[in-house]
Amino acid sequence: MPARTTSQPPALTWNDSPNSAPTGERLDWRRSAACAQLPQRSVFARVPSEAAEVLRACNQCPIRKECEAVVNPARTWFDGVSGGRLWRNGREVAAA
Template identity: 55%
Template sequence: MLLPDSSSWQAAAACVGLSPSVVFARRAQQAAPALRACAACLVRRECEAAVAPAESFFDGVCAGRLWRNGRPVPESRTAKVMGPITAGGVRG
């Protein structure tokens, strides 16, 4: 999810190279590849601080969550497409 003013944390984001239609999807099923990338991403905190989804009425995936109109989509809706959590704490 590269923003116009690219910085080093953005280059390290797990979603680099994903289609914008996946990253900015409004539904969990379409956003599943981005949600899976976020699960392993090391820069989620930086992403959320830069995007500020709650303040910008953001639609899409940011910091490991799906957002719609700046509100996080309940995890019960995203868990269906992400699969169960494994012993290592990662969804499979």
């Protein structure tokens, strides 16, 4: 029986972004995220007070829309911050 392979979703490239750079250049979008250097506990927070720092960073993030598209919070039942909003079980948490 042949080995089973799993496919990874394609990495985002500059061409996936509305602010495209020259064709073929790869963008490691995670490094471009405003939250990249913030504590993971803040990124995956479930309450607004714990996510405040990340939510502020999202306001200036160059990949905010791409982040939400990749994470797809509603479909994945995501808990944390994505696209400048806080999510719990895939539903947006109302601002406090």
